[in-house]
Amino acid sequence: MRKLEMDELHRKTVDEFKQAEKNRIILVLENIRSMQNVGSVFRTADAFLAEAIYLIGYTPQPPHRDIHKTALGATETVAWKYFSTTAEAIQLLKADGYKVYGIEQVENSISLEQFERNASDPIALIFGNEATGVEQETLAQCDGCIEIPQLGMKHSLNISVAAGVVMWEMVRNVIKD
Numbered sequence: 333m334r335k336l337e338m339d340e341l342h343r344k345t346v347d348e349f350k351q352a353e354k355n356r357i358i359l360v361l362e363n364i365r366s367m368q369n370v371g372s373v374f375r376t377a378d379a380f381l382a383e384a385i386y387l388i389g390y391t392p393q394p395p396h397r398d399i400h401k402t403a404l405g406a407t408e409t410v411a412w413k414y415f416s417t418t419a420e421a422i423q424l425l426k427a428d429g430y431k432v433y434g435i436e437q438v439e440n441s442i443s444l445e446q447f448e449r450n451a452s453d454p455i456a457l458i459f460g461n462e463a464t465g466v467e468q469e470t471l472a473q474c475d476g477c478i479e480i481p482q483l484g485m486k487h488s489l490n491i492s493v494a495a496g497v498v499m500w501e502m503v504r505n506v507i508k509d
Contacts (some may be wrong), residue, residue, distance in 0.1 A: 356454040363389040371402030372492035378406035441479035
């Protein structure tokens with residue numbers, strides 16, 4: 333087994349990325365405190381060709397050195413918008429035909445492995461604050477909630493880890509086709 337060299341990875345250029353067909357997924361980051369978490373989600377969004385990231389409330393925005401440190405250039409490839417409230421973003425998303433799902437542990441949530449989605453259907457996924465999760469007011473505006481199954485004593489994941497897990501599940505069937 334040999335580790336691949338950078339030129340063997342077939343990485344897209346910034347222009348190729350911007351022109352590439354995106355997965356119809358928008359990641360919504362609601363009141364995230366950590367710039368490193370924001371940067372990591374940008375990197376994940378780039379890896380899975382997400383359509384965009386919406387930054388809400390006091391979530392840090394690029395450009396910032398601490399975001400760039402973990403984004404590794406993904407703030408230059410992934411489209412993003414800022415909204416002062418999640419309600420504004422949800423209103424726009426729904427008007428544009430997106431189904432909106434909170435990533436949260438709630439009554440009647442859909443377990444991630446049971447969530448079914450047609451890859452052509454636009455979807456927005458809301459990830460909440462590191463300590464308090466997705467706000468209750470936001471959950472009331474969602475079309476549903478998706479929960480990541482967890483088996484250990486801790487029943488929470490870092491937001492950047494949760495985004496990676498959920499994004500993989502959203503695109504893995506697209507990759508198989």
